[in-house]
Amino acid sequence: MAAHRKSAHRKPKQRPFTGPAARTAATLALAGAATATSATGAGAAPAEPAPTAAQVRAKVDRLYHDAEVATEKYNGAKEKEAAATRAVDALADEAARRTDRLNTARHTLGSMATAQYRTGTLDPALQLALSSDPDSYLERAAHLDRAGDRQASLLSNIRRQLSGIARVKARADQETEALAARRAELDKHRTAIRTKLADARTLLATLTAAERAAYERAADAAHGGGPATSADRAGAGTPADRSTAHADRSAPRASVAAPNSRAARAVSFAHGAIGKPYVWGATGPNAFDCSGLTQAAWKAAGVSLPRTTYTQINAGQRVSRSELAPGDLVFFYSGISHVGLYIGGGQMIHAPRPGAPVRIAPISQMPFAGATRVA
Numbered sequence: 001m002a003a004h005r006k007s008a009h010r011k012p013k014q015r016p017f018t019g020p021a022a023r024t025a026a027t028l029a030l031a032g033a034a035t036a037t038s039a040t041g042a043g044a045a046p047a048e049p050a051p052t053a054a055q056v057r058a059k060v061d062r063l064y065h066d067a068e069v070a071t072e073k074y075n076g077a078k079e080k081e082a083a084a085t086r087a088v089d090a091l092a093d094e095a096a097r098r099t100d101r102l103n104t105a106r107h108t109l110g111s112m113a114t115a116q117y118r119t120g121t122l123d124p125a126l127q128l129a130l131s132s133d134p135d136s137y138l139e140r141a142a143h144l145d146r147a148g149d150r151q152a153s154l155l156s157n158i159r160r161q162l163s164g165i166a167r168v169k170a171r172a173d174q175e176t177e178a179l180a181a182r183r184a185e186l187d188k189h190r191t192a193i194r195t196k197l198a199d200a201r202t203l204l205a206t207l208t209a210a211e212r213a214a215y216e217r218a219a220d221a222a223h224g225g226g227p228a229t230s231a232d233r234a235g236a237g238t239p240a241d242r243s244t245a246h247a248d249r250s251a252p253r254a255s256v257a258a259p260n261s262r263a264a265r266a267v268s269f270a271h272g273a274i275g276k277p278y279v280w281g282a283t284g285p286n287a288f289d290c291s292g293l294t295q296a297a298w299k300a301a302g303v304s305l306p307r308t309t310y311t312q313i314n315a316g317q318r319v320s321r322s323e324l325a326p327g328d329l330v331f332f333y334s335g336i337s338h339v340g341l342y343i344g345g346g347q348m349i350h351a352p353r354p355g356a357p358v359r360i361a362p363i364s365q366m367p368f369a370g371a372t373r374v375a
Contacts, residue, residue, distance in 0.1 A: 053211045057218065060200045064353045067196040069337045071280040071289055074189035076308045078281065081182035088179055091172040095165060102161040193280055197354060219356065262375045263327025265301035270341045270349040273297070273358045278351045283307075288351045288358060290339050294329055297341055298374055305374065309339045316374040321363075328373050332366040342371070 051059070204212055258264035273296070276287055283292035291312055295305045305315050313331050324330070324342050332338040340350030342363065351358045 050206070053207055053214075056203050056207055056211075057215050060203050060215070061219075063196045063200040063203070065333070065337070067193050067200070067280070068290070068353065069335060070189050070192040070196065072291060072308045072310065072337055074186065074193060074281060075289070075291060076311070077182060077185045077189055079307045081179065081186050084175060084179040084182045087175045088172060091168055091175060095168045095172060098161060098165045098168060102158065102165065105158050105161065200354075216355075219353075258326040260327075260375065262298075262301040262303060263325070266297040266303075266327050266341060266374075267343050267349075269297040269300040270294075270343070270358075274349065274360065276351075276358045278354055278356055278358070280354070290351045293349070293351045293358060294339050294341050301375075303374055310336045312339060313370060313372050316372040319371050319373045321368060321371065324371055325373070327375075328371050330363050330371045331369045332363075333369055334367070336369055338366060 204215070207215065258267055270293065273284070273288060273293060276284075278289060279287035280289050281292070282288050284296040288296065291307060291309045294312060295307060298305045305312055309331060312329055313336050316329070319325075319328060326342060326344045328342040330340050330342045330348050332340075338350070340348035340361070340363070342348050343360070346362055346364065347360055348363050349358065349360055352361070
């Protein structure tokens, strides 16, 4: 009995897996080991390297350029939106005038109808037979005939006016739809500009103070030096720049004298704007974007320019780089997204970008795309 009890409490001896069971166990063990290894490796995987200062600067430059492209599209959309607004307002005024004329015609017709009602509706032959004064009756009858003619004319006029008002309202509906589309386009470009500038600020914030200062120095050099200097301001009010610190030695040196009085006034205005901030969409007098500055400069000379870079390039006679004279508009990049006002000596005055005020710069610092002589 004792032996029996011992054998009852003895643990059964475990046998090793064989055959399919052994293969299944091995697969599960390997899978578990692989998962553990993967989890350990994921935690220890090296993070993506942060962009270098040079890469950040390149991205910021690209964002600023893209923002300027979007700014010129915004300027064009704003012009179209303003034109559509004027068209809608003009049609609303026309509809109001036509409605006033219609109401006047209706009032006149109503007065005639009231008068006829008061005189009664006896048959004309019976009225003649009963009249004690046939001559007087015949005179009144002729007057009634003329009144009938006027009434018919008024009715015809009212029909024409109703038709005209319907046409005006249909055109107003079309212009209102166009205005909504222009405003949507304006909002799209405004959002693009703000997004790109915000992205640029975010990227710049990843740089150290020393790296940001180095970026600003490099950007200033690329756009023609730092903020307005005393030498820059000394040229204000003269037809050409007196400072040659950043002269473009690769371009032919032009005479400092503007070719005519209007060009001189445009150059003088641009000199007076030196130091004023760049603000996208601005046309002065306290801030400018690039095409806003050139438009304002030539407006001061009595010449109306279109609003955008890609329309300003067609606002005058094209000239080659070797023919440049003070007052000419100089354009940059393949998409004609930047413009400055040439002042002679291979230099221009332009509004570079956010954070960089209006300044003098060499035209060689950006990809030259063409030039136009306004007058």
